[in-house]
Amino acid sequence: MALPDIPVVAETGALTGNARAVLGEVETLLDGLLRTGEGGIVDIRGLPLSPGDRIWLLEQLGKGEVEIHLDIGGRSRILETAYPAVWWIEHCDEGGHLISEFIQVAYVPELISAHPDDVESGLEHLRNRNADLS
Amino acid sequence: MSDNRILETLAGQGISRRAFLKYCATLASLMALPPSAGKAFAEALAKAPRPSVIWLPFQECTGCTESITRSHSPSIEGMIFDMISLDYQETLMAAAGHQAEAALHEAMERNMGKYILIVDGSVPLGLDGAYSCIAGRSNLEMLKEVAQGAAAIVAMGSCAAYGGLPKANPNPTGAVAVSDVIKDKPIVNIPGCPPIPAVITGVLAHYLTFGSLPELDHLGRPKSFYGETIHDRCYRRPFYDQGKFAKTFDDEGARKGWCLFELGCKGPVTYNACASVKWNGGTSWPVESGHGCLGCSEPDFWDAGSFYKALSMPANPLKLAAGAAVAGAVAGIAISVSNKARKGAAKTGHETTTLADLEKHHE
Amino acid sequence: MNELQFLTWVRGTGLDIAVAIFLLGVIWRLVEIYSLGRKKDLAAPRHTPGASGWHTIVRRSVPPPGMFKQSPVTYVGGYVFHIGLALIVFFFAPHIKLIEGLLGISWPGLPSQIIDLVTVVTLAAMVVVLVDRIKKPVKRFLSTFEDWFTWAVTFLPVLTGWLAVQHLLLPYTTMLALHILSVEVLLVVLPFTKLFHAFTVFGSRWYNGAVNGHKGVPV
Known part of the structure; x- marks a missing residue:
């Protein structure tokens, strides 16, 4: 008998109401973003959500225009939802397993923008390159 | 080496700032900290110097080391090892013999009062500690010496934290926990047989970020990982509440994934993060694979009755019952014999009262 | 000693000691009582003595005329908590599991929701009979330390068991250990207090009925 043939019920797809x-939390954060410019993050893994809850939540938030793939120590994906400034962030490890998941409310997710220190060292590299070329 | 900043070291190994941010966010999530803590982690860790870590293995099976190093490599947990300067770890270090001992002492002198000491394995006290020696010195002696210069001690695994398997009844080597020997240093216990890799990295990250140990429960365990029982977080919990139990490991209930309480699951009394963090890169964990929790992160779990006996059953066979029943019967018979004797005595001592006696009394 | 060690102790050594004292006490007292021996009544029985015994067992289980109206709390409360205790002790699945572990016999249990309801009703009934005992001057006057004590050692196992199952007040491990400990206290004191009526109630009723029936005064 192969492993998938063993009928073990692992998880329930029922909705718990937590989603x-x-x-509601996302609504509050969005409102805050507009008024104070400060958004926030919701940790999906930190909440007692059933797999059914998670699917329901993804369906409710829908899909927007932007989808960003990052290759940073395993793949990550940032999806804009149907609501502008509400982003669904998935982090996978190098084996492709989902290791954390967040909803971020921000005009642009922090992870995307470059850090000034990195920009500085990048600029230095470019200067060197240009110096070499000339 | 240990003067390097963490982020610089990581960059040297091709780990970008974004990968680092991702790691910190995941770490915060694993530790059940608010998502904003991920940012705090990242900011503090980027600037923090790499601390020196000395890892002493005592009476142990190397399972704890295996757990950490075999965690889906190259891993998010593995990243923490790039953040520290692991100056002594017998199993992992290239040096051996005198060279290894020299490395230990050099690291101790260079970072006196600042290094973190990780201990796995219990400390045997029997025969003056002769049951477990490294370089001709007992574990007890070595622990006392190395602990002196440590900023904090991490007792890794149930053996170091609580004595574990070596301490199991009748404890032939006189094994004790690190906290039984060292009283004057902050100690964080990370029990489990073995502990979950993410837990040790979480504790180290907390220390690197905040410069202190995380909040501990009364058994010295970080509350963020050991705050809830396996049972509280178990996905099979609804079946417990409905009274649906697997009675054997291959009956219909077992196939349907019902609660394993009657098969001896210690989930209700075990505090650990297995149910949420899981094992082998989040693949599964004992209860999901169909076996009850052994309770390995609790003190003396080895002696808490059979792994396969329900918590409501006697931990051990009753030894006194038969003797007590016989003693009860003997006591009962003895008293009844004494009662019979008193009755007999009363009968022989009985004097017949006549009317004349009563009248005489009346006068 | 932490909670798990405490629990292991009450499940192991503690249980062993409590069951031993319980068995010792029960057998001792039963042997003592049944070997007291009465002189044989040589008179011809006026009634069938055995039948009179059975009759009394039933008769004393129902209130005598007029008594129910006088103290309904005693009868209703008494019945409710006695039946409740029996249901909880013998039909809650983990208890059956314990009996199976000790004696090797088992039977189907009741759903935990029903046991839960029975427990709440039992606890309420026990509180009501206690309040009745305190409030009625005659009952209070007749009560001794033993009455208050035996009430407490009977009440505590039910209360701690319910709290453990409901995850209230203390962590489950500690509450479960306290529950088992309270049962052990009950086991230890049962043979040596009025709680021993659990073993003697029907025997003594039968005896009284039989003796009186023999004399022609069935009670």
Whole structure:
């Protein structure tokens, strides 16, 4: 008998009602973003959500225009939801396993923007390159 | 080496700032800290110097080392090892013999009062500690010496934290926990047989970030990982509440994934993060694979009755019952014999009272 | 000693000691009582003595005329908590598991929701009979330390068991250990207090009925 043939029920797909609360939290964060410019992050893994809850939440948030793939110590994906400034962030490890998941409310997710220190060292590299070329 | 900043070291190994941020966010999530803590981690860790870590193995099976090093390599947990300067670890270091001992002493002198000491394995006290020696010195002697200069001690695994398997009844080597020997240093216990890799990295990250140990429970365990029981976080919990239990490991209930309480699961009394963090890169964990929790992160779990006996069953066979029943019967018979004797005595001592006696009394 | 060690002790050594004292006490007292011996009544029985015994067992289980109206709390409360205790002790799945572990016999249990309801009703009934005992001057006057004590050692196992199952007040491990400990206290004191009526109630009723029936005064 192969492993997939062993009928073990692992998790339930039932809704717990917690996903509804997450939507409320996102609403509050979005409102805050508009008024104070400060958004926030919701940790999906830190909440007692069933797999059914997670799917429901993804369906409710829908899909927007932007999808960003990052290769940073394993793949990561940042999806814009149907609501502008609400981003769904998935981090995978190098084996492709999902290791953490967040909803971020921000005009641009922090992870995307370059850090000034990195820009500085990049600039230095470019200067060297240009110096070499000339 | 240990003067390097963490982020610089990581960059030298091709780990970008974004990968680092991702790691910190995941770490915060694993530790059940608010998502904003990920940013705090990242900011503090980027600037923090790499601390020197000395790892002493005592009476142990190397399972703890295996757990950490075999965690889906190259891993997010593995990254923490790039953040520290692991100056002494017998199993992993290239040096051996005198060279290794020299490395230990050099690291101690260079970082006196600042290094972190990780201990796995229990400390045997029997026969003056002769049961476990390294370089001709007992574990007890070595622990006392190295602990003196440590900023903090991490007792890794149930043996170092609580004595573990070596301490199991009848404890032939006189094994004790690190905290039984060292009283004047901050000690964080990371029990488990073995502990979850993410837990040790989480504790080290906390120390690097905040310069202190995380909040501990009354058994010295970080609350963020050991705050809830396996049972509280178990996905099979609804079946417990419905009274649906697997009775054997291959009955219909077992196939349907019902609760394993009656098969001896110690989940209700075990504090650990297996149910949420899981094992082997989040693949599965004992209860998900169909076996009850052994309770390996609790003190003396080895002697807490059979792994396969429900918590509501006697931990050990009753030894006194038969003797007590016989003693009860003997006591009962003895008292009844004494009662019979008193009755007999009363009967022989009985004097017949006549009317004349009563009248005489009346006068 | 931490909670798990405490729990292991009450499941192991503690249970061993408690069961031993319980068995010792029960067997001792039963042997003592049944070997007291009464002189044979040589008179011809006026009634069938055995039948009179059975009759009394039933008769004394129902209130005598007028008594129910006088102290309904005693009867209703008494019945409710006695039946409740029996249901909880013998039909809660983990308890059956314990009996199976000790004696090797088992039977189907009741759903935990029903046991939960029975427990709450039992606890309420026990509190009501206690309040009744305190409030009624005659009952209070007749009560001795033993009455208050035996009430407490009976009440505590039910309360701690319920708290453990409901995850209230203390961590489950500690509460479960306290529950088992309270049961052990009950086991230890049972043979040596009025709680021994669990073993003697029907025997003594039968005896009284039989003796009186023999004399022609069935009670």
